[in-house]
Amino acid sequence: MTWRWRYENADGGEITAGALQGDTFSNQADAESWLGENWRELLEAGVERVTLLEDERPEYEGMSLRPE
Numbered sequence: 753m754t755w756r757w758r759y760e761n762a763d764g765g766e767i768t769a770g771a772l773q774g775d776t777f778s779n780q781a782d783a784e785s786w787l788g789e790n791w792r793e794l795l796e797a798g799v800e801r802v803t804l805l806e807d808e809r810p811e812y813e814g815m816s817l818r819p820e
Contacts (some may be wrong), residue, residue, distance in 0.1 A: 755783040760801040
C-alpha cells in the first residue's frame with residue numbers, strides 16, 4: 753500500500769503543476785506527519801485543500817489547509 757496527498761484548489765480540482773507532484777508514503781502516520789510539517793508551504797503554493805489517498809482510495813477528502 754502507498755499513501756499520498758492529492759492537492760486541490762478551492763473548488764476541489766486537482767493541482768499537479770510544478771513542485772506539487774507529491775510524495776508517497778508507506779503508511780498513513782508518515783503521510784499525516786509530513787502534512788503537519790508542510791501545510792504552510794502548500795498553502796503558499798496555492799493548495800487550499802487536500803485528500804489523503806491509500807493507493808487510489810480516499811481515506812478522507814477535502815480537508816482545508818486554512819487555519820480555523
